[in-house]
Amino acid sequence: MMTKSSFVSGTVAVLGFLAAVTQAPQSAAAATILGSAQNFAVLGASTVTNTGATTIYGDVGLYPGTSLTGMGTVIQTGTIHATDATALAARLDATTAYNLLKALAPTANLSGQDLGGRTLTPGVYTYSDSAQLTGTLVLDFAGTSNTDFVFQIGSTLTTASASKITVINGNATDGIFFDVGSSATLGSGTSFAGNIIADVSVSFNSTAKILCGRAFALTGAVTMIGNTISDNCAGAGALGSGITDFGSVGFSSDTAAVPEPSAFIIFAGGLAGLFGFAIPRRRRSHQAAC
Numbered sequence: 001m002m003t004k005s006s007f008v009s010g011t012v013a014v015l016g017f018l019a020a021v022t023q024a025p026q027s028a029a030a031a032t033i034l035g036s037a038q039n040f041a042v043l044g045a046s047t048v049t050n051t052g053a054t055t056i057y058g059d060v061g062l063y064p065g066t067s068l069t070g071m072g073t074v075i076q077t078g079t080i081h082a083t084d085a086t087a088l089a090a091r092l093d094a095t096t097a098y099n100l101l102k103a104l105a106p107t108a109n110l111s112g113q114d115l116g117g118r119t120l121t122p123g124v125y126t127y128s129d130s131a132q133l134t135g136t137l138v139l140d141f142a143g144t145s146n147t148d149f150v151f152q153i154g155s156t157l158t159t160a161s162a163s164k165i166t167v168i169n170g171n172a173t174d175g176i177f178f179d180v181g182s183s184a185t186l187g188s189g190t191s192f193a194g195n196i197i198a199d200v201s202v203s204f205n206s207t208a209k210i211l212c213g214r215a216f217a218l219t220g221a222v223t224m225i226g227n228t229i230s231d232n233c234a235g236a237g238a239l240g241s242g243i244t245d246f247g248s249v250g251f252s253s254d255t256a257a258v259p260e261p262s263a264f265i266i267f268a269g270g271l272a273g274l275f276g277f278a279i280p281r282r283r284r285s286h287q288a289a290c
Contacts, residue, residue: 032252035093041231042215044222051225058231061087094216098197101179122147134160141170148175157184165193172247194251212245
């Protein structure tokens with residue numbers, strides 16, 4: 001005889017199962033591989049140093065170092081986190097992102113080739129050693145959803161003076177990441193887009209800017225000299241730049257198709273409930289037959 005509790009558990013199981021099989025896995029909307037580091041425009045490990053008038057949209061973090069200098073001439077929209085738990089969490093999340101990006105399978109090898117003068121479509125581009133940007137690099141998302149540009153750079157990333165990255169045809173699920181094995185240096189007047197995660201350091205020459213992105217140094221310093229850095233183009237837009245990140249929060253969206261965990265939880269729960277419901281019935285039937 002079916003008890004009330006077994007009926008309820010069976011009903012819940014069936015409903016859970018139906019919910020699971022009718023709910024297709026979806027990409028996590030605006031999920032970010034950066035985790036808590038997404039809130040930061042600048043993140044350093046040993047020091048964060050500034051000289052001259054710098055504008056920062058987003059948080060500034062430092063961990064485990066304690067030398068945060070020149071912030072008196074910085075105009076910042078955000079919070080400074082110096083050697084606190086928030087900075088530590090961001091650094092750990094940035095390190096996780098660095099390792100995940102580094103492990104991706106390349107789709108093209110550009111070793112020895114200048115990034116300037118190119119128009120690229122989304123993919124994972126690898127450099128066995130250093131990478132150079134001279135002139136303009138165009139990154140064309142072609143209107144596609146859930147796509148990334150990832151640049152895996154074995155040692156250094158260097159941009160020449162007045163170099164530029166232009167991003168076109170994007171949307172809110174876009175990501176642009178420069179995974180730098182050593183250090184990144186942005187030349188004077190460079191206009192950069194995307195997130196630099198350097199294993200050692202990031203250095204800005206005079207008037208270089210990242211209007212949609214971030215500068216993270218995992219073990220060394222971030223050095224600024226009269227720059228502009230914005231982790232969200234909403235801030236950059238306030239400068240009248242006319243540049244947009246298409247709502248992707250500084251091109252930080254992690255667009256890998258990550259199934260919503262709720263579907264799997266419901267599915268697993270449904271199966272468990274079905275088995276839990278079916279087994280007692282089989283046992284009771286067997287006992288009745290005996």
